[in-house]
Amino acid sequence: MSVYEGWVRVELSETPDIGEALMDRVLDADRSLWRGHALEPAELAAMPPIYIVTTRGVVVASKYSRFGASRDLGTWYVEYRNLRVKEPAIAMAGEPAPQARLRLAPKPKPIRPSHRLAKRMREVALEAANAGAPGAPTVGMVADLATYTLQEIPGSFPQATRIVFVTGDGREDEFNLQIMVLTLDAEGGEHHRIITGPTLTASAVGDLDGDGYDEVLQGYQDYEGVGESIYRFTDSGMETISLWSSEG
Helix, strand or coil: CCCEECEEECCCCCHHHHHHHHHHHHHHHHHCCECCCCCCCCHCCCCCCCCEEEEEEEEEECCCCCEEEECCCCCEEEEEEECCCCCCCEEEECCCCCCCCCCCCCCHHHHHCCCCHHHHHHHHHHEEEECCCCCCHHHHHHHEEEHHHHHEEEEEEEEEEEEEEEEEHHHHHHCCEEEEEECCCCCEEEEEEEECCEEEEEEEEECCCCCCCCCCEEEEEECCCCEEEEEECCCCCEEEEEEEEEEE
């Protein structure tokens, strides 16, 4: 979702039945249409409320004002007016925990190649490369890493007290980025190690479902497009829930 000029736009990429109806009927318009327009699909008009979790708590968005589909992004959306919502925020189709609210994530900061976690990132990346793991970087890509950033996010996670994103940027290609995601306990012990491709930046963290563990809201950008997802850490690993994405 996004906020602009008093409007809150919620992408509907995770509701394919509504999305297909929108694409079939309003894509050619390539603009936002007001609620009640003749092209409004019945499936959309009957859509239940959307719950928006913010840093202040939960906002219930019951009736959208506009709807539409974007030809360039290949997405469909609804727009709400006067919700007084500021980013970061997350829109949910299901009702979140009553006490759900987001906390701002600390911003990434640059670190030296000699930093302990930069070194650990290269070790993990080389392990994955030498093992031929699916989606792993090559040895050459690891050797090409020149600059690094660190984003450390405190919270409540299974067996851990913080999540760490380590980003390495290659010398030649600005999209040649590798990410290491760790969960660390109070003593710095690792519990998960994930290498992935897109640039990940966490914007907020919060317990959305009331299970006592925090989820991480993050955006990504790479040569294939942009998007936003939730990271949910469990005792057995990490689950990624896509909120929206677009190619470009």
